Amino acid sequence: MTQPLRVAIAGLGTVGAGVIRLIDANGELIARRAGRPIEVVAVSARDRAKDRGVDISRFAWVDDPVGLGRHEGADVVVELIGGSDGPALALARTSVAAGKSFVTANKAMIAHHGLELARAAEDADVALKFEAAVAGGVPVIKGLREGAAANEIARVYGILNGTCNFILSRMEAEGRDFADVLAEAQAKGFAEADPSFDIDGVDAAHKLSILASLAFGTSPAFGDVAVTGIRNLIAADIAEAGALGYRVRLLGLAEANAGGLFQRVHPHLVPVDHPLAHVTGATNAVVAEGNFVGRLLFQGAGAGDGPTASAVVADLIDIARGEFGPAYAMPSASLTAQPPADPGERRGRAFLRFAVVDKVGVLAEIAAAMRDAGVSIESLIQRGATAGGGVIVTIVTHEGPERCVAQALDKLAGSQSLAGKPMWMHILG
Amino acid sequence: MTQPLRVAIAGLGTVGAGVIRLIDANGELIARRAGRPIEVVAVSARDRAKDRGVDISRFAWVDDPVGLGRHEGADVVVELIGGSDGPALALARTSVAAGKSFVTANKAMIAHHGLELARAAEDADVALKFEAAVAGGVPVIKGLREGAAANEIARVYGILNGTCNFILSRMEAEGRDFADVLAEAQAKGFAEADPSFDIDGVDAAHKLSILASLAFGTSPAFGDVAVTGIRNLIAADIAEAGALGYRVRLLGLAEANAGGLFQRVHPHLVPVDHPLAHVTGATNAVVAEGNFVGRLLFQGAGAGDGPTASAVVADLIDIARGEFGPAYAMPSASLTAQPPADPGERRGRAFLRFAVVDKVGVLAEIAAAMRDAGVSIESLIQRGATAGGGVIVTIVTHEGPERCVAQALDKLAGSQSLAGKPMWMHILG
Structure with a gap:
């Protein structure tokens, strides 16, 4: 376990440069914690000459980011290119197929293709990790x-x-x-x-x-x-x-x-x-x-080069330690497909804001729509003359099915009493 | 990896019973996540007959808690007896020496003997884990x-x-x-x-x-x-x-x-x-x-049977997955011994509260002590007649070395102007 973990990085924007800076700054500490050094060995980016504030001349340069996935000297590929498809996805597939572990901060790609990549990583017996994809540096x-x-x-x-x-x-x-x-x-x-x-x-x-x-x-x-x-x-x-x-x-x-x-x-x-x-x-x-x-x-x-780099390198440390398993906490074959739940069935309290026309009968119309849809009103406040000159009515409902609120708003859709689309927010219970 | 992880539990108070209840309730989910079932196989406690709300007749009963550390059928021993020494420590030593991984919620024991146990666990190539020892269920x-x-x-x-x-x-x-x-x-x-x-x-x-x-x-x-x-x-x-x-x-x-x-x-x-x-x-x-x-x-x-059991079983899941390493994040031989830092060198702002005698010259005495010790006062408030009849003086200092505040309080020690020992709190910066 004293062999270094050799890392190739594709994408040298602020996060990519941050990962290099972090490994430069904390490398000795990381080696103590991980049980072996983590070393960047190769990089790929659009512009080789750009000043990123870190010296990349030490690393092998690979023009084709997707080709980095087959780089002989690397154990792990870190993808920081971004985008749900395109070169990022091609690199992910190439890396895993080449038997390399894969670390990414790419939430869009994981949201769209995470399951496919998790399966491929399990088949290849390599790690797929994406701590940085959610909430930046927060583990x-x-x-x-x-x-x-x-x-x-x-x-x-x-x-x-x-x-x-x-x-x-x-x-x-x-x-x-x-x-x-x-x-x-x-x-x-x-x-x-x-x-x-x-x-x-x-x-x-x-x-x-x-x-x-x-x-x-x-x-x-x-x-x-x-x-x-x-x-x-x-x-x-x-x-x-x-x-x-x-x-x-x-x-x-x-x-x-x-x-x-x-x-x-x-x-x-x-x-x-x-x-x-x-x-x-x-x-x-x-x-x-x-x-x-x-x-x-x-x-x-939740963002920024330092926090995101922290999460990327935490994934690398897990890999260096050999402490990793299936990306989604269980083998991808164990994940169950669930139909989307009907939001109308959910019960909760709603906050509704209406920008209304200042005329007789507006409140009655809104109140009637709520009543007809079975929405129980906890409080209603009307305030005149906002900065924009409009009148604002806000309603907080008692707990009830979201379906009823949706019906009430449907009834009011297109009403001449409303100066704009109502705002419906949910109250966290 | 489809063999169950076999667990022996010593100590069946609220947390021990909670661990059994948790594994009963979430066992199927845990098996999916851990890649294999986690099964309690043996228990030890003071009173076999006590009603704990869980059926323990399914498990082997061991009278001597320390003997549980040698229980043939167990891969892991969970210690929930408590106490920094005594049977808890004896069990820890016995378990690790018998080649079993060891999980504990015992903060006192880990605070006093953690390093010894970490060394022993590394030598025996087993896990030592204590997530539940700090902040209960919080990982x-x-x-x-x-x-x-x-x-x-x-x-x-x-x-x-x-x-x-x-x-x-x-x-x-x-x-x-x-x-x-x-x-x-x-x-x-x-x-x-x-x-x-x-x-x-x-x-x-x-x-x-x-x-x-x-x-x-x-x-x-x-x-x-x-x-x-x-x-x-x-x-x-x-x-x-x-x-x-x-x-x-x-x-x-x-x-x-x-x-x-x-x-x-x-x-x-x-x-x-x-x-x-x-x-x-x-x-x-x-x-x-x-x-x-x-x-x-x-x-x-931070406490309670459910959260503490959650942390204990999280440790068991790590062990079932094979995702564990040195207890203190790095091999115990890599940990450095550091002398305690001198608090006097620390710079910060202080909150000082004095219960004082209501007589002429008290404020001057306090202010002089601060001046003589080089403490710069940001604000001082005196309020008369608390519920207890005393007079309260509170001071907030500017940032400065703690040594100076300590000197000022030393000067005031035993003063006839004070109705009790002053309260010194640090302001989080």
């Missing part, structure tokens, strides 16, 4: 796969996208609207020029589908995640939620029950005494509720 | 040993004793004094009849010394932990801290630097925007700060 894959492994998990949920949480925190702290904060975040580099992957919840959905599979022993089913982002949130949503004792968080939430697998990314109201209510900024946090352990929380930096 | 041993393994850890700290945190939460919520809340906690069974192990910080110190060894690669050094409990806290401490934007928490905190290993259990002021400020009740939470990952937080139930 939540390990937490579910190993730490909580003795438990039947009732549900797993969390704050899975740092950009969204950063935006929500700013909206909360400063009372500003979404578009305004997004523009600032983009200007400061905290949000991408095309932010839709983050703010429309797709990135969180990738991560959620990975967590769900680990938590429930179900086949990954990214396509079944119901996704709503934070684009339609306004300052009043957060203010009204705050007045009621809640914070607004974009949560990914998965449950497994007799009706199937439920997976949803959606803005939620989180009670202020719940730990997720105090997670601000770009931090990620994941909660798993087990039948013996109760509520476990894992929290930390 | 923080795994989090440090594996999840954060790529990082140099700057410090590790947390809320390590649920009884203390429960008491502090009640004092905070209800403005009551320590003794009053302790009596209630004892009446309700949340605190032991002899609570000193918990409230004087010894239990937290056991756990801290285990975390420090894992975090820093240092030999376990329980004897070097400086320990202060919560016995001397009064309601006014918590109220004044609250007014300044802090919550009071009993923290175990360890740092490693050039000066040696610093380990302390002490009441701290935690800023209200720090996640530990929101950890209430019997919950445990551990923070590790890594040089790449940043701040990681692990939180959950």
